[in-house]
Amino acid sequence: MVAWDSLSLAVAMLHGAAGVWIAIEETTLERAPYRRSHIPLMTARAASLLVLGIATTVAAIAA
Numbered sequence: 001m002v003a004w005d006s007l008s009l010a011v012a013m014l015h016g017a018a019g020v021w022i023a024i025e026e027t028t029l030e031r032a033p034y035r036r037s038h039i040p041l042m043t044a045r046a047a048s049l050l051v052l053g054i055a056t057t058v059a060a061i062a063a
């Protein structure tokens with residue numbers, strides 16, 4: 001159950017990351033700042049939300 005929920009969460013995170021990718025691409029006019037800001041923002045967002053989501057899933061199942 002936790003594995004399935006975590007996999008679903010990871011797929012949802014990839015989908016959300018694609019949306020953030022497009023938003024950053026559309027709002028950044030120059031390519032150099034785009035490339036510098038893109039990867040750290042995506043990595044931080046995905047990692048933090050994935051950890052939070054898995055912790056919530058485990059806590060909900062344990063309760």
